Amino acid sequence: GAVVSQHPSRVICKSGTSVKIECRSLDFQATTMFWYRQFPKQSLMLMATSNEGSKATYEQGVEKDKFLINHASLTLSTLTVTSAHPEDSSFYICSATRPLLAGGPSTQYFGPGTRLLVL
Amino acid sequence: GESVGLHLPTLSVQEGDNSIINCAYSNSASDYFIWYKQESGKGPQFIIDIRSNMDKRQGQRVTVLLNKTVKHLSLQIAATQPGDSAVYFCAENEAGANSKLTFGKGITLSVRP
Numbered sequence: 001g002a003v004v005s006q007h008p009s010r011v012i013c014k015s016g017t018s019v020k021i022e023c024r025s026l027d028f029q030a031t032t033m034f035w036y037r038q039f040p041k042q043s044l045m046l047m048a049t050s051n052e053g054s055k056a057t058y059e060q061g062v063e064k065d066k067f068l069i070n071h072a073s074l075t076l077s078t079l080t081v082t083s084a085h086p087e088d089s090s091f092y093i094c095s096a097t098r099p100l101l102a103g104g105p106s107t108q109y110f111g112p113g114t115r116l117l118v119l
Numbered sequence: 120g121e122s123v124g125l126h127l128p129t130l131s132v133q134e135g136d137n138s139i140i141n142c143a144y145s146n147s148a149s150d151y152f153i154w155y156k157q158e159s160g161k162g163p164q165f166i167i168d169i170r171s172n173m174d175k176r177q178g179q180r181v182t183v184l185l186n187k188t189v190k191h192l193s194l195q196i197a198a199t200q201p202g203d204s205a206v207y208f209c210a211e212n213e214a215g216a217n218s219k220l221t222f223g224k225g226i227t228l229s230v231r232p
Contacts (some may be wrong), residue, residue: 006162032218042221043161043208088173093162097218106218107153108210 003027004096013084014119020080021114023094027075030096034108035067038091049075053111084118091115131229138196142209142223145190149211153220154183155196158205166194166207194226204230 003026013019023033030049036044048069049057056069068080077096081088093113097106137196144152147227150171155163169176169183169192192209199205208229210220 004162024182034219043224046219049219095162107165107168108220109165110155113160114163115160118206 002096002107002109003100004094004109004111006094006114008114009112009119010115012117012119015085016083018080018082019084020078020118021092021094021116023077023079023096023111025075025096025098025109028096028098030076030077031048031106033071033077034081034095035069035077036093036095038113044093047079050096061116081116084116086118089116089118111118123168128224128226129229131231132199134201135201138194138198138228140171140194140196140207140209140226140228142192142194142227143190144192144209144211144212144223146221147190148213148220149221150214151212152183152192153210154181154186154192155208155210156203157208157225161202184225184230199228199230201230201232204228 005024005026011019011031034049035047037047038044046059047062050071052071052074058064066082068082071077091113093110095108095110097108108109125158127150153168156166157163165177167181167183174185180197184193190203196203206225208225209223
């Protein structure tokens with residue numbers, strides 16, 4: 001299998017606090033992990049690409065100081081939403097890639113998502 | 120810019136019928152395509168994929184068709200079941216793009232009992 005977990009599944013916090021979300025690949029080593037956010041009835045929006053041991057690559061318009069990404073190992077990446085505000089409330093989803101074949105494209109497997117509500 | 124889009128926002132089918140979900144893509148450099156299913160409040164679930172050197176691939180009750188000439192991708196679900204009700208996304212990967220995916224807008228499949 002290719003199981004990806006996220007923790008927590010749901011978090012409610014006060015405005016101004018920071019929230020950390022963990023993403024783990026449980027049964028494989030992920031070469032790359034991705035972080036997305038999704039608003040209701042919309043598609044997934046890529047926030048950043050995370051490679052183990054290197055700095056994350058952020059998509060245009062995503063504040064790297066606001067959304068801190070740490071990729072400590074081949075099975076763990078964390079996203080920290082710093083000084084969260086109500087507009088940061090969203091569904092955050094991570095994915096991890098597992099190479100299909102040597103040199104071939106990698107399939108992304110997604111975590112179950114984290115629902116963040118900032119009051 | 121390049122984009123991946125879906126023709127229809129919603130699709131309603133009768134239980135037991137076959138479903139066909141369509142997707143258009145515009146990036147001719149894309150060489151890998153994936154269909155995902157997302158149920159409410161959950162992360163996307165991998166359904167089936169296809170590489171650009173193929174035009175058809177079959178899974179259990181699902182078939183993906185790729186027409187590179189017109190840049191069209193479709194997902195066929197045989198004998199649609201209530202459990203198939205979800206939002207379906209097509210996604211494309213550009214060759215050499217470090218597995219980065221571009222997602223379509225999503226289509227809701229509603230199965231009538």
